[in-house]
Amino acid sequence: MKAMRLSKTQPIEQRPLELLDLPAPVPGPGEVRLRVEACGVCRTDLHIIEGDLPLPRLPLVPGHQIVGVVDQAGKGVTRFREGDRVGVSWLFSTCGRCTFCQRDQENLCDAARFTGYHMDGGYAEVIVAPEAFVYPLSAGFSASEAAPLLCAGVIGFRALRQSNIKPCGRLGLYGFGGSAHIAIQVAVHWGCEVYVFTRSEEHRALARRLGAHWTGRAEDDPPGRLDSAVIFAPVGRLVLEALRVLAKGGTIAIAGITMTPIPALDYSLLYQERTVRSVANSTRQDVLDLLKLASDIPIRTEVHTFPLDEANRALHLLKESRFRGAGVLRIS
Ligand SMILES: [Zn+2]
Numbered sequence: 001m002k003a004m005r006l007s008k009t010q011p012i013e014q015r016p017l018e019l020l021d022l023p024a025p026v027p028g029p030g031e032v033r034l035r036v037e038a039c040g041v042c043r044t045d046l047h048i049i050e051g052d053l054p055l056p057r058l059p060l061v062p063g064h065q066i067v068g069v070v071d072q073a074g075k076g077v078t079r080f081r082e083g084d085r086v087g088v089s090w091l092f093s094t095c096g097r098c099t100f101c102q103r104d105q106e107n108l109c110d111a112a113r114f115t116g117y118h119m120d121g122g123y124a125e126v127i128v129a130p131e132a133f134v135y136p137l138s139a140g141f142s143a144s145e146a147a148p149l150l151c152a153g154v155i156g157f158r159a160l161r162q163s164n165i166k167p168c169g170r171l172g173l174y175g176f177g178g179s180a181h182i183a184i185q186v187a188v189h190w191g192c193e194v195y196v197f198t199r200s201e202e203h204r205a206l207a208r209r210l211g212a213h214w215t216g217r218a219e220d221d222p223p224g225r226l227d228s229a230v231i232f233a234p235v236g237r238l239v240l241e242a243l244r245v246l247a248k249g250g251t252i253a254i255a256g257i258t259m260t261p262i263p264a265l266d267y268s269l270l271y272q273e274r275t276v277r278s279v280a281n282s283t284r285q286d287v288l289d290l291l292k293l294a295s296d297i298p299i300r301t302e303v304h305t306f307p308l309d310e311a312n313r314a315l316h317l318l319k320e321s322r323f324r325g326a327g328v329l330r331i332s
Pocket residue numbers: 094095096097098099100101106109110111112
């Protein structure tokens with residue numbers, strides 16, 4: 001099988017992913033094998049490739065927003081059969097026993113393994129995954145449209161939940177890439193008034209098209225105070241900007257896996273029961289709920305597709321925010 005593999009972390013400008021022909025994996029007991037149709041590119045892939053995150057193993061095939069068709073089922077598999085169209089997300093497996101797993105916080109599992117991080121991911125023609133962490137996909141989406149739902153979409157959705165936004169509440173979104181352009185569709189569906197803060201005029205135009213009530217830059221004053229905010233851009237200073245316009249009792253959820261340092265803040269910005277929290281990974285239930293909502297609304301993902309061997313270029317453009325919506329590798 002063809003795969004884009006990382007053997008040494010480097011800046012994406014140096015094209016660290018290498019196109020190789022590797023033996024196709026064989027599904028073990030309880031695992032299914034997928035012929036990958038599409039795999040989204042995510043900022044986390046960029047952090048993995050550039051060495052911003054400690055890597056559990058190398059070489060590694062990245063990619064964790066995977067849509068494919070089951071082409072082989074391992075021993076004991078009961079939920080899927082050959083020909084099923086399915087998705088695989090960032091959460092590859094959990095222990096099922098730790099305190100977090102036992103209290104519906106499997107996203108925080110002490111022994112969680114992640115797709116395209118601990119295990120080879122979807123920048124490849126074939127992958128294997130445990131059937132318990134594979135999701136059926138509705139026929140309403142093409143493979144490329146569905147791929148960004150599996151991480152960008154799910155993280156944005158979990159961040160909305162963690163931001164404590166209520167129906168018809170006033171929500172701020174900071175940064176408007178792959179994740180935010182899906183989150184806004186959920187928030188608009190819930191009747192929220194959404195304000196989008198981003199530097200790019202092109203991203204602001206897309207935000208307005210998707211139902212933003214107001215758009216501007218982080219330094220601008222929106223027409224009203226925010227009940228909740230989600231910060232997608234990995235820029236610590238935005239926490240202060242969001243607190244500056246957050247209503248009393250409001251919550252800020254930070255969706256990224258990394259962020260530049262958050263500057264010292266005056267306690268008065270946080271006082272009046274304002275909350276700042278992070279969002280880490282997502283649970284299987286988050287994925288199932290988002291996929292259901294995506295076909296009910298229906299969510300329309302704006303995707304920019306690339307062939308597998310252009311993964312380096314796709315990630316480079318992502319790093320520079322040079323395309324709207326979500327980047328996707330179209331594999332078969
Ligand atoms: Zn666990």
